[in-house]
Amino acid sequence: MRTADLDYELPERAIAQTPVAPRDSARLLIDLGPKAEPLDERVADLVNFLLPSDLLILNETRVLPARVAVLRHGGGAGEVLLLQPLGATDVGDTETGDNEAGSTESPESDAEGWWEALCRPSRKLRIGDQVVARSGELSFEIGEDLGEGRRKVRPIYKETLLQALELSGEAPLPPYIHERLNDQERYQTVFSQRPASAAAPTAGLHITADLLERIASRGVEILTVELVVGLDTFRPVTTELLEEHQIHSEWYRVPKQTWEQVQLAKIEGRRVVAVGTTTVRALESAAMYGQLQGRTRLFITPGFNFAIVDLMMTNFHLPRSSLLAMIQAFIGPRWRSLYSTALERDYRFLSFGDAMLLHRVPELASSEEGEHEAQA
Missing domain, CATH: 3.40.1780.10 (QueA-like)
Incomplete structure (x- = not known):
């Protein structure tokens, strides 16, 4: 078609x-x-x-309140938008998710804590950099470039990621919503x-x-x-x-x-x-x-x-x-x-x-x- x-x-x-x-x-x-x-x-x-x-x-x-305003090293402003945890396997692949109803598998975290995220400005970030949320106690370690503005990031927080995001982030609205x-x-x-x-x-x-x-x-x-x-x-x-x-x-x-x-x-x-x-x-x-x-x-x-x-x-x-x-x-x-x-x-x-x-x-x-x- x-x-x-x-x-x-x-x-x-x-x-x-x-x-x-x-x-x-x-x-x-x-x-x-x-x-x-x-x-x-x-x-x-x-x-x-x-x-x-x-x-x-x-x-x-x-x-998830996954859009986080951040400060880069040196004071420049930026943004991290968490998209999905890395390492999950698609249904139909050799390694599949648990099929039991009631399983507690969570898409919010993986063993190493790395996420795919949209980062702005991605081109100014280097592997190993840390960016800090403007509010709350949340920071991110920057990983490899995944293309199209996407990076691997590892959230760093004290309690749970959800608690940290509730203090530091907000829900991301669609790109066509301007108000x-x-x-x-x-x-x-x-x-x-x-x-x-x-x-x-x-x-x-x-x-x-x-x-x-x-x-x-x-x-x-x-x-x-x-x-x-x-x-x-x-x-x-x-x-x-x-x-x-x-x-x-x-x-x-x-x-x-x-x-x-x-x-x-x-x-x-x-x-x-x-x-x-x-x-x-x-x-x-x-x-x-x-x-x-x-x-x-x-x-x-x-x-x-x-x-x-x-x-x-x-x-x-x-x-x-x-x-x-x-x-x-x-x-x-x-x-x-x-x-x-x-x-x-x-x-x-x-x-x-x-x-x-x-x-x-x-x-x-x-x-x-x-x-x-x-x-x-």
Whole structure:
């Protein structure tokens, strides 16, 4: 597939700079298939589009306050943004992660303490240098250059890394957000648990405790997975062909209880509703690799055979992105008409923007794919 097929014009005015309040007042575009006009609703109305037999699955990861303002030796200012611990192995490789649900494997640390980080200004840093956080008691030893502004760094702290980061760091906002976020909790979901991610699972930002209570009262079972979101989620696909893109890996965990209920739902013909592309990636990775946790490089592109997810609630994504490739895999090229409709109706796009609820109809997605290729 040509990456250009995932391109569209996104006006700057459509990129939401701040979240709405309350969270579930965000707009929700309901996809009803290629032969019907999508509905304009609010996230608060999501409960009306769920069945009592549905499973609703959330990504419970929490954003790590991983962006740290630092001072270099000699007083120059800089920044360290922790991305992921080094030394982890991808699912499907010879050495795999523990597959037992409830394992305490953590993506926050490894045996030697080295992390991959974005450092600024990377070119002025030398191996062995130490940079010190502007506040708190955290410093970093600089390691080898990994390219594209990325370095190996080793955090040095007194208690735990999380405690040090809470004093010295802040959550990293996406590069297209230019306004300062006064309340850092607005870039966390209300159901977030373990801090580990470099970015929020943004579809979940719309969910409120009250909405979850109303969904549960309807009879819907609410379950969780954990996928640690990396900053590469914002990275555009730059290769001419989508298949040539090197997808980033992310750590995921599907609790045993969640997996058992998902399997039962599939056997009984009940729907699995995923909140966010990260939840989709975790569930489909578990199905494809047969492992409940590990690092995944699953790249969901058109033609992918979804084993688990039937409905997806998701935000509107960047042009030429791996996330948009997943959307086309899920509903076919009709995403174009949905995005056009959303822009015409002044929906807000990207992380702090509005959302859509997509229904996967396999035969429709594949037939639309064929029609699109015939016209190309």
